[in-house]
Amino acid sequence: xxxxxxxxxxxxxxxxxxxxxxxxxxxxxxxxxxxxxxxxxxxxxxxxxxxxxxxxxxxxxxxxxxxxxxxxxxxxxxxxxxxxxxxxxxxxxxxxxxxxxxxxxxxxxxxxxxxxxxxxxxxxxxxxxxxxxxxxxxxxxxxxxxxxxxxxxxxxxxxxxxxxxxxxxxxxxxxxxxxxxxxxxxxxxxxxxxxxxxxxx
Amino acid sequence: xxxxxxxxxxxxxxxxxxxxxxxxxxxxxxxxxxxxxxxxxxxxxxxxxxxxxxxxxxxxxxxxxxxxxxxxxxxxxxxxxxxxxxxxxxxxxxxxxxxxxxxxxxxxxxxxxxxxxxxxxxxxxxxxxxxxxxxxxxxxxxxxxxxxxxxxxxxxxxxxxxxxxxxxxxxxxxxxxxxxxxxxxxxxxxxxxxxxxxxxx
DNA sequence: AATAAAACATGACAATTGTCATATTTTGAG
DNA sequence: CTCAAAATATGACAATTGTCATGTTTTATT
Numbered sequence: 001x002x003x004x005x006x007x008x009x010x011x012x013x014x015x016x017x018x019x020x021x022x023x024x025x026x027x028x029x030x031x032x033x034x035x036x037x038x039x040x041x042x043x044x045x046x047x048x049x050x051x052x053x054x055x056x057x058x059x060x061x062x063x064x065x066x067x068x069x070x071x072x073x074x075x076x077x078x079x080x081x082x083x084x085x086x087x088x089x090x091x092x093x094x095x096x097x098x099x100x101x102x103x104x105x106x107x108x109x110x111x112x113x114x115x116x117x118x119x120x121x122x123x124x125x126x127x128x129x130x131x132x133x134x135x136x137x138x139x140x141x142x143x144x145x146x147x148x149x150x151x152x153x154x155x156x157x158x159x160x161x162x163x164x165x166x167x168x169x170x171x172x173x174x175x176x177x178x179x180x181x182x183x184x185x186x187x188x189x190x191x192x193x194x195x196x197x198x199x200x201x
Numbered sequence: 202x203x204x205x206x207x208x209x210x211x212x213x214x215x216x217x218x219x220x221x222x223x224x225x226x227x228x229x230x231x232x233x234x235x236x237x238x239x240x241x242x243x244x245x246x247x248x249x250x251x252x253x254x255x256x257x258x259x260x261x262x263x264x265x266x267x268x269x270x271x272x273x274x275x276x277x278x279x280x281x282x283x284x285x286x287x288x289x290x291x292x293x294x295x296x297x298x299x300x301x302x303x304x305x306x307x308x309x310x311x312x313x314x315x316x317x318x319x320x321x322x323x324x325x326x327x328x329x330x331x332x333x334x335x336x337x338x339x340x341x342x343x344x345x346x347x348x349x350x351x352x353x354x355x356x357x358x359x360x361x362x363x364x365x366x367x368x369x370x371x372x373x374x375x376x377x378x379x380x381x382x383x384x385x386x387x388x389x390x391x392x393x394x395x396x397x398x399x400x401x402x
Numbered sequence: 403a404a405t406a407a408a409a410c411a412t413g414a415c416a417a418t419t420g421t422c423a424t425a426t427t428t429t430g431a432g
Numbered sequence: 433c434t435c436a437a438a439a440t441a442t443g444a445c446a447a448t449t450g451t452c453a454t455g456t457t458t459t460a461t462t
């Protein structure tokens with residue numbers, strides 16, 4: 001289990017690279033991105049400390065990475081050769097069960113995300129994103145919940161499958177309605193209950 | 202491990218039900234469905250024989266089912282109390298590794314689906330669906346690949362996040378362009394290469 | 403502090419997809 | 433075989449979202 005650091009402009013691995021390591025986020029956050037042939041990008045998930053990645057199918061059959069892992073700012077990642085990882089899981093039922101549980105959670109998340117993408121409007125999808133950001137990386141503050149992950153409007157757009165312009169317009173509406181305030185460097189969720197209402201309306 | 206049969210109009214379990222069993226499809230196919238508060242439905246996946254379900258996180262922490270499992274026609278399902286399932290996995294590293302591999306594959310699938318929903322137009326999403334149907338349940342025929350799962354236009358619409366009318370219109374265009382023929386009872390993929398081209402254009 | 407780059411913002415217009423209404427055809431149960 | 437229900441089909445129109453163009457503000461680097 002070795003520790004590796006990555007910084008701005010680097011990649012941990014890219015879509016199509018051969019899978020060699022199993023990873024865990026130690027510090028910072030990591031973006032999982034997939035892109036289509038015409039250059040459009042989609043951010044599947046922002047991984048936080050403790051999250052496993054590349055623990056999945058690609059590691060088994062020698063397939064290549066299904067997506068790109070990109071550090072958001074400076075990150076520190078633990079990694080282990082995939083053979084050692086599998087050996088460890090085989091020898092350690094507790095670890096294996098933990099990975100099963102983790103993958104199950106991730107699968108549920110991914111399916112919930114697919115549902116939102118399939119059924120909801122752009123503003124509802126953004127509201128859902130803001131809610132989960134508040135829950136997963138929110139820091140309570142006097143007038144709301146600050147999102148500790150730094151996400152630009154473009155990042156948010158990529159996470160919910162809309163254009164940057166649409167994300168900007170909707171966030172402007174949210175700001176006017178006092179649901180949120182600030183931008184990437186200091187995004188604050190000001191009215192979580194109303195966002196929840198909007199997400200399911 | 203007991204076998205249970207289900208027929209039309211029944212449910213194997215419904216969204217919100219407590220999780221008691223781990224399941225495997227033995228015969229027939231099973232729809233995994235999630236619905237939103239306003240009655241819209243989204244079909245996450247059609248499970249085929251050999252597929253595991255409810256093998257995921259919900260089974261761990263006593264959470265309820267995140268979606269509904271609905272038989273498509275007559276199906277036969279094997280099931281096992283979740284406690285016995287976990288005990289079995291703990292005692293059997295090969296089985297546990299197999300479940301990890303399976304969940305990883307499903308997670309990749311779900312993320313690929315999220316990407317398609319986030320980035321592609323309705324016609325591209327339908328083309329992607331037809332491609333995966335051809336691959337996963339296709340039966341070669343003189344003039345194409347017959348899809349052995351019976352899916353109405355509404356089913357397809359629910360699988361790619363569009364309205365039934367949109368699915369009907371796009372399938373009509375595909376039919377005119379000789380990419381497909383027939384409806385639910387006898388859907389045939391006639392030009393897989395062109396569908397692949399369309400899906401990535 | 404200066405400056406280039408990135409992010410944010412907004413308008414005008416186009417394209418896509420949804421909604422609602424209404425037929426027609428197909429399927430399945432009795 | 434008959435008949436009701438479900439599925440398919442199509443038109444007119446509305447709503448949503450994307451595209452492109454352009455300008456301002458913020459951020460980061462020297």
